[in-house]
Amino acid sequence: MSSGRGHATAAVLIEALPYIRRFWGKTVVVKYGGNAMTDPGLAERFAEDIVLLHSVGIRPVVVHGGGPQIGALMEQLGKKPEFRDGLRVTDAETLDIARMVLVGKVNRDIVSAINVHDPLAVGLSGEDAGLIVAEMQDPALGFVGDVREVNPAIVERLLAENLIPVVSTIGTDLAGQAYNINADTVAGELAGALRAEKVVYLSNVPGLLRDIDDPRSLITEITASEARTLIEKGTVSGGMIPKVQACLAALDRGVPSAHLLDGRIPHVLLLELFTDAGVGTMVIADRNDQDQVGR
Numbered sequence: 001m002s003s004g005r006g007h008a009t010a011a012v013l014i015e016a017l018p019y020i021r022r023f024w025g026k027t028v029v030v031k032y033g034g035n036a037m038t039d040p041g042l043a044e045r046f047a048e049d050i051v052l053l054h055s056v057g058i059r060p061v062v063v064h065g066g067g068p069q070i071g072a073l074m075e076q077l078g079k080k081p082e083f084r085d086g087l088r089v090t091d092a093e094t095l096d097i098a099r100m101v102l103v104g105k106v107n108r109d110i111v112s113a114i115n116v117h118d119p120l121a122v123g124l125s126g127e128d129a130g131l132i133v134a135e136m137q138d139p140a141l142g143f144v145g146d147v148r149e150v151n152p153a154i155v156e157r158l159l160a161e162n163l164i165p166v167v168s169t170i171g172t173d174l175a176g177q178a179y180n181i182n183a184d185t186v187a188g189e190l191a192g193a194l195r196a197e198k199v200v201y202l203s204n205v206p207g208l209l210r211d212i213d214d215p216r217s218l219i220t221e222i223t224a225s226e227a228r229t230l231i232e233k234g235t236v237s238g239g240m241i242p243k244v245q246a247c248l249a250a251l252d253r254g255v256p257s258a259h260l261l262d263g264r265i266p267h268v269l270l271l272e273l274f275t276d277a278g279v280g281t282m283v284i285a286d287r288n289d290q291d292q293v294g295r
Contacts, residue, residue, distance in 0.1 A: 016274035023273065024057035026197035027159065031187035031246075032064045032110065034204040036263030046202075047113035049269040050164060054120060058273075059159050062114075062121075062166045063190060065183030066106040070098050090142040090180050098180045099125075102168040110166050121164045127178060129154035132171030132186060134179040145171055145179025147186060150193040188246035192253025199250045200272070201243050202263030207281030208244070210235060221282045224251050247283045258283040 030050070036042045053060045067088070074081055074097055082089040090098065107123040114121035126132030131154055134145035158165045169186040172178050184201060191199035208230070210217040222230075227244050230236045236244050240260075247258035261268045261280035271279045 029191040051117040063187040095143040126171035134171030184246040188250035
């Protein structure tokens with residue numbers, strides 16, 4: 001190794017050390033989706049990042065969706081997806097497909113990718129041990145659910161055993177009926193129930209942009225009230241609205257910070273958590289509610 005490269009490596013480690021100390025023993029919920037999930041190379045990097053977080057004493061919890069994979073299987077089976085206001089109408093057959101994809105395919109793929117490095121990951125559905133109690137969101141959407149309650153005991157037990165929970169977002173109501181639930185929403189609610197230090201959302205955009213057409217307009221840090229104002233003004237729109245609302249819900253439940261990151265960047269989790277500048281958008285509680293939260 002050359003002297004210059006060695007100095008650069010040492011500088012990276014020195015920069016990361018205070019963050020490793022600060023977050024040791026803390027729970028970080030990561031919502032995994034977008035290109036990071038469908039690109040094999042990025043999926044491998046993601047698994048490496050999760051194992052590294054665990055190795056330095058952080059307690060990661062992975063929450064995942066699988067919308068593109070559900071759509072792909074529906075197409076293979078000759079079933080045409082139907083959407084209302086951007087939400088998938090989920091009849092009984094579509095629900096069965098969603099359960100097969102989320103629980104039987106995507107969840108197992110993530111668990112396997114992590115366990116290649118260290119046998120730590122355990123796959124869960126929101127149906128397991130009453131983790132996610134759901135309720136119907138809108139009868140017109142069918143079996144699409146909202147989170148009514150989170151019972152995090154099973155996740156806490158796995159964390160206590162030094163394992164990495166990987167959660168697919170199928171929940172059930174009190175009668176046992178299953179529902180497909182938005183993974184962004186579940187991540188925020190679960191982070192609050194676990195009293196997590198952070199909740200991190202990986203998607204296909206750099207973070208919150210003041211101008212959706214200009215990546216240079218990235219907002220690196222924003223308060224909850226400022227984020228709500230951007231939604232009201234229409235600056236935040238489309239698929240970013242549920243992500244920002246999930247961030248705000250997590251903050252309302254006591255999570256100190258929420259992060260919106262571009263999952264297309266290799267090792268983006270490490271860059272955000274362990275470097276001074278960070279690479280995405282950090283959403284924090286209003287400054288009159290808590291002291292400013294550092295990255």
